[in-house]
Amino acid sequence: MYFCKKTRLMKLLNHYIGSMLLLAIIVVSPQAIKAQTDSTSRYMLMPLVYDNQQPQSSTMPAAIQGLKLSDDWLNKAQQRWDRVHDMRYRLMIDNPGIVRFNEDSLPKPPKEVVVETDPSSAELQVEANKIDGEKFKPVDRREVKMHNWLHSFVGSLHGTQAYISNNWYQGGENNLNLLADVQWDCNLNQKLHPKWLFNNTLHYRLGIATAKGDSLRSYSINEDNFQFDSQLGYKAVKNWYYSATLLFKTQLLNSYVTNTRNLAASFLSSGELNLGLGMTYNYKDKDGYKTLTLSISPLSYNMKICRDIVKLDPTKFGIDAGKHTKHSFGSAVEMKFEWKITPSISWKTRFYAFTDYKYVQGDWENTFSFSVSSHLNTQIFTHLRYDKSRPWNADWKYWQFKEILSFGLTYKFATK
Numbered sequence: 001m002y003f004c005k006k007t008r009l010m011k012l013l014n015h016y017i018g019s020m021l022l023l024a025i026i027v028v029s030p031q032a033i034k035a036q037t038d039s040t041s042r043y044m045l046m047p048l049v050y051d052n053q054q055p056q057s058s059t060m061p062a063a064i065q066g067l068k069l070s071d072d073w074l075n076k077a078q079q080r081w082d083r084v085h086d087m088r089y090r091l092m093i094d095n096p097g098i099v100r101f102n103e104d105s106l107p108k109p110p111k112e113v114v115v116e117t118d119p120s121s122a123e124l125q126v127e128a129n130k131i132d133g134e135k136f137k138p139v140d141r142r143e144v145k146m147h148n149w150l151h152s153f154v155g156s157l158h159g160t161q162a163y164i165s166n167n168w169y170q171g172g173e174n175n176l177n178l179l180a181d182v183q184w185d186c187n188l189n190q191k192l193h194p195k196w197l198f199n200n201t202l203h204y205r206l207g208i209a210t211a212k213g214d215s216l217r218s219y220s221i222n223e224d225n226f227q228f229d230s231q232l233g234y235k236a237v238k239n240w241y242y243s244a245t246l247l248f249k250t251q252l253l254n255s256y257v258t259n260t261r262n263l264a265a266s267f268l269s270s271g272e273l274n275l276g277l278g279m280t281y282n283y284k285d286k287d288g289y290k291t292l293t294l295s296i297s298p299l300s301y302n303m304k305i306c307r308d309i310v311k312l313d314p315t316k317f318g319i320d321a322g323k324h325t326k327h328s329f330g331s332a333v334e335m336k337f338e339w340k341i342t343p344s345i346s347w348k349t350r351f352y353a354f355t356d357y358k359y360v361q362g363d364w365e366n367t368f369s370f371s372v373s374s375h376l377n378t379q380i381f382t383h384l385r386y387d388k389s390r391p392w393n394a395d396w397k398y399w400q401f402k403e404i405l406s407f408g409l410t411y412k413f414a415t416k
Helices: 002-027 030-044 062-066 073-094
Strands: 113-118 123-128 149-162 175-188 196-210 219-237 240-250 263-265 269-284 290-306 325-342 345-355 360-371 376-387 399-414
Touching: 149 376, 175 399, 219 269, 240 290, 240 325, 263 269
Parallel strands: none
Antiparallel strands: 113 123, 149 175, 149 399, 175 196, 196 219, 219 240, 240 269, 269 290, 290 325, 325 345, 345 360, 360 376, 376 399
16 A cells, blocks of 8 residues: 555656656756746745636646747746646646645744743743834825926027038038027816816027128027917817917017128017917827827917017018008917827927918928937927018028927926
8 A cells, every 4th residue: 555655656756847847848948947947946846735726728738738939028938837837737636635735724824933042041932023013103194285287397408519620621610509499388287177278388499500601790590489379278078178379479689681780680570479269179198198289260360560660671571561560360270299209209390370361371390309318319390481471582482491400408397
């Protein structure tokens, strides 16, 4: 009797060890056996505990089921785990006598004890470890302050620079170009005010470049745009809002015609103000990667401004000669879209158009950002403009275009 039990146990151990070796040979290469089988080996050698009945994946030996392995590492790991689990389950089903415990009859874990020595009696005193409740005081709960207004700020300083020695074989000139860009957004928190939409954006761009060809000035301003946008809306249905929009833009500094003292533009020369009533569509995906705002204003008022009509010709800005302002009524549309394509690449675009049904003016701006790090990035900015109220140009007609490629520092922060 004893011999039969011993023989059966030896066969069982041989089957168990052989299956485990076969599994290791098939699943992993010799170079990766240790790295890939640590967790499965530990699980394989743990005591057998029967928890519940499970369907077996196949009547074939567990090791043979893994001959067709997926190229995906996660699938491979899952297959290895399934094979080990099947092997343990088959072992318990075929040999229930070696299963000492099931899920309901597991022994209680041993209590944690503290062992102290008593030199006077030369004995060890064993006592249960007592947990001091004072050491585990509950953490103070702090109320999370919800912000009614969500702020975000993006500031950047980009530039290009070139130095060329005076004996450079191809010639050329030294140059330095700087572009500063600041944008501040202040939006009403829609989680606290779901019925309302109130977005405000303040944006300023300033570009300065060395002017070697200008005998009167050492630098020139090639970009100067101050712009304020505001949208106020009340929810109509889903993502649509009854809305009022405001747009104001001008430049802040004086710019001059090359080699002259004649002004090309200055503060409020030109300037533009637009007010509109209509509907606004506001959408933001759940991950925050895409944001779309579309404002349609069938009723729109537009005012063009030229503050200085002595040094500047107002007709260059679409204003009648001798006039400071021009008022128009018509319709307007504005679309803003931001897309974070990847963690390091983003695209931001803005389209705006206004018409009084006699003339049309529009702007389409695109900014592509390529981040090198959290504070270094490259930007490509393009601005296409159409304004039929401006004088005709033989080359561009009523179209205008600007493109800037820059690299530099960027700083961001936002409230959540």
